[in-house]
Amino acid sequence: MKSFVAMLYAHLRMLMRNRILLVTSLGLALISIFVFGWLFGSGSGAQLRLGIVDHDASATSQQIAAQLGASDSLKVSRGSADEELAALRSGSRDAVIVIGAGFGADLSQGHATLQVYFDQSNPVTQASARMAVQSIVTGLNERASGRASPLALDEQAVSVHHLRQIDWLTPGMLGMLLMYANLSVGTALVAWRKQGVLRRIAATPLRQSALIGGQATARLLLSLAQCAVLIAVAILVFGVQIIGNWLALGLIVTLGALVMLSLGFVIGSFARNEEVAASLTFLISFPMMFLGGSYFPTENAPAFLAPIIRILPLSYLNDALRQIINNGADLAATQTDALALAAWMVVALLLSFRAFRWE
Amino acid sequence: MTTQQTRSPVAGDGEQTAQLDAVIIQAHGLVKRYGRLTAVDGVSFAIRRGEIFGLLGPNGAGKSSTLDMLEGIRPADGGAIVIDGLDIRRNRRAIQSRIGVQLQATSLFEYLQVSETIALFGSFYPKAIAPETLLREVALEDKARAYPQDLSGGQRQRLALALALVNDPTLVFLDEPTSGLDPQSRHMVWEQVLRLRERGKTVVLTTHFMDEAQTLCDRIAIMDHGRVIAQDTPAALIATLGASAAIECALIAGSVEAPISVDDLSGLPGVSEARLRGDTALIYTDRLEATLVALLRLAGAHGAQVDHLQTHAPTLEDVFLKLTGRGLRD
Numbered sequence: 001m002k003s004f005v006a007m008l009y010a011h012l013r014m015l016m017r018n019r020i021l022l023v024t025s026l027g028l029a030l031i032s033i034f035v036f037g038w039l040f041g042s043g044s045g046a047q048l049r050l051g052i053v054d055h056d057a058s059a060t061s062q063q064i065a066a067q068l069g070a071s072d073s074l075k076v077s078r079g080s081a082d083e084e085l086a087a088l089r090s091g092s093r094d095a096v097i098v099i100g101a102g103f104g105a106d107l108s109q110g111h112a113t114l115q116v117y118f119d120q121s122n123p124v125t126q127a128s129a130r131m132a133v134q135s136i137v138t139g140l141n142e143r144a145s146g147r148a149s150p151l152a153l154d155e156q157a158v159s160v161h162h163l164r165q166i167d168w169l170t171p172g173m174l175g176m177l178l179m180y181a182n183l184s185v186g187t188a189l190v191a192w193r194k195q196g197v198l199r200r201i202a203a204t205p206l207r208q209s210a211l212i213g214g215q216a217t218a219r220l221l222l223s224l225a226q227c228a229v230l231i232a233v234a235i236l237v238f239g240v241q242i243i244g245n246w247l248a249l250g251l252i253v254t255l256g257a258l259v260m261l262s263l264g265f266v267i268g269s270f271a272r273n274e275e276v277a278a279s280l281t282f283l284i285s286f287p288m289m290f291l292g293g294s295y296f297p298t299e300n301a302p303a304f305l306a307p308i309i310r311i312l313p314l315s316y317l318n319d320a321l322r323q324i325i326n327n328g329a330d331l332a333a334t335q336t337d338a339l340a341l342a343a344w345m346v347v348a349l350l351l352s353f354r355a356f357r358w359e
Numbered sequence: 360m361t362t363q364q365t366r367s368p369v370a371g372d373g374e375q376t377a378q379l380d381a382v383i384i385q386a387h388g389l390v391k392r393y394g395r396l397t398a399v400d401g402v403s404f405a406i407r408r409g410e411i412f413g414l415l416g417p418n419g420a421g422k423s424s425t426l427d428m429l430e431g432i433r434p435a436d437g438g439a440i441v442i443d444g445l446d447i448r449r450n451r452r453a454i455q456s457r458i459g460v461q462l463q464a465t466s467l468f469e470y471l472q473v474s475e476t477i478a479l480f481g482s483f484y485p486k487a488i489a490p491e492t493l494l495r496e497v498a499l500e501d502k503a504r505a506y507p508q509d510l511s512g513g514q515r516q517r518l519a520l521a522l523a524l525v526n527d528p529t530l531v532f533l534d535e536p537t538s539g540l541d542p543q544s545r546h547m548v549w550e551q552v553l554r555l556r557e558r559g560k561t562v563v564l565t566t567h568f569m570d571e572a573q574t575l576c577d578r579i580a581i582m583d584h585g586r587v588i589a590q591d592t593p594a595a596l597i598a599t600l601g602a603s604a605a606i607e608c609a610l611i612a613g614s615v616e617a618p619i620s621v622d623d624l625s626g627l628p629g630v631s632e633a634r635l636r637g638d639t640a641l642i643y644t645d646r647l648e649a650t651l652v653a654l655l656r657l658a659g660a661h662g663a664q665v666d667h668l669q670t671h672a673p674t675l676e677d678v679f680l681k682l683t684g685r686g687l688r689d
Binding site: 002003005006007010013014015017191195196197199200201202203204205206 | 453478
């Protein structure tokens with residue numbers, strides 16, 4: 001125990017002195033937050049511009065349009081389908097909702113659908129417009145089937161789902177930070193093996209595994225602290241809201257750090273020298289940073305990339321973080337992501353246990 | 360070939376206690392294989408408490424592999440090791456908390472200062488010496504806050520020595536403690552090793568420098584190809600040459616018809632052994648003057664020229680040459 005505490009303390013000290021690690025993890029995430037926050041504005045004035053085309057012209061459709069118009073986070077304009085779609089194409093709408101004929105009648109049956117056109121050119125507004133409309137539809141369906149009338153738009157849900165660029169970016173930066181802060185454990189492991197540190201430890205009564213355990217624990221603690229700093233900046237400087245549960249967020253962050261550490265161990269087990277380990281880490285982390293959805297949404301990626309994206313652990317981590325931070329999801333709602341991450345961790349640990357060499 | 364007869368290495372009854380007390384390491388029939396290569400091939404020795412014991416041999420002789428097994432870094436593939444009365448297979452960690460180890464060229468943690476590194480290693484043991492005390496001992500007080508990679512080779516070696524002493528061990532292993540060091544640093548390390556013996560510690564070191572072995576070691580095991588080929592005090596090993604001096608020279612032949620042969624050299628007065636490799640002659644003698652005079656006369660008779668004539672007192676290098684036909688650094 002005494003040696004583990006000393007080991008943990010020494011590792012924390014070493015990690016804090018490792019400037020490259022701090023710059024590539026917290027530094028990169030903070031710079032991104034500031035650049036995107038300032039460049040693309042973080043003011044609350046950025047409303048989602050929604051066009052409504054009402055073919056139904058029933059009492060229900062009138063009511064929906066009026067209530068959407070009353071929402072602070074939406075800037076609603078109405079017109080014909082031609083006018084509104086032209087406005088969408090020219091960039092003056094973020095999304096257009098078309099209420100089809102017979103909508104009011106469908107709604108009373110409990111399966112109403114809205115036709116929605118999105119601006120493809122801006123992924124962030126597209127994502128938030130999609131979420132906003134989906135929440136409207138879900139709300140409408142629930143009310144109709146629950147026979148709870150009169151129809152009312154869930155204002156809370158809409159404003160919650162109205163994402164600014166910075167709101168959407170913050171969880172992605174947390175995911176990226178966790179990846180960079182922990183994946184490089186492999187390079188450290190290879191360096192110790194190569195330089196004979198593991199051999200030297202083997203000549204003491206300490207177990208070599210305590211050295212690795214200390215390093216993993218130190219990185220986990222450091223990751224939690226770095227995430228706390230990043231979240232604090234996002235909240236205090238840019239007013240980002242953490243809508244979900246803090247405990248759930250903490251658990252997903254911890255799981256994310258553990259997954260990335262396990263992947264780092266795989267690299268550390270297979271790489272023969274530090275250069276190979278560093279290159280492997282870069283080869284894995286750099287594409288994953290983009291394909292994993294830290295900076296851009298990946299829903300519109302070309303079809304051939306979709307299977308890759310669907311397998312990346314960072315995709316699941318970012319998704320879980322966004323669910324909690326942006327959508328207020330609880331742990332149960334992030335179950336799929338958590339299971340995928342846990343599966344990654346188990347596979348990675350099995351792989352590294354099989355391939356690990358002390359010398 | 361004095362591979363010492365060892366008793367059964369298992370710590371035993373009262374009759375053996377007195378002897379076991381004097382012996383701190385009992386190694387018997389050690390074997391280490393790496394794939395098809397047998398690096399250590401049946402090595403046995405007994406190391407006495409309080410002595411400096413040297414494993415001397417060329418690179419690849421199996422010295423470091425032998426140390427690895429004694430230090431518990433690698434298990435032996437055969438044979439037995441008893442240290443301080445404990446069998447290493449059953450008491451590895453207990454033994455490791457009593458020994459100090461300096462490995463060949465260890466780099467340490469990049470971002471941990473010298474005194475922090477010593478404190479960290481100290482935490483691995485039940486009791487530890489304060490970093491300041493150790494740094495004073497190895498003359499590195501002013502480097503306490505430096506990072507290991509910023510130290511010179513000699514300073515790094517002294518830091519490794521400090522780490523080997525952090526648990527105040529009774530037994531210290533030093534693997535090539537002076538390789539790659541300048542003469543001044545070498546002498547500094549030598550002094551420290553001798554001081555360890557003064558403080559009652561047992562030191563086991565490996566080296567391929569015969570002068571180092573001769574200066575430091577009370578007893579030596581000479582290793583070659585994974586075996587111990589001779590084991591005794593330096594003086595006794597040198598005495599096996601049966602000569603008080605060695606003559607080295609080049610014999611440039613004058614006449615091709617009648618070159619000087621090894622037999623001619625062996626037949627000179629006082630000579631115990633002679634070698635001829637190309638035109639370089641190495642002659643061991645008990646009567647230096649008489650041999651020299653006869654050698655010059657022999658050269659004159661053959662019309663040969665004697666060049667680069669040197670004489671020296673026989674060393675462990677000569678012992679190794681006699682045993683293997685090769686030099687230590689061939």
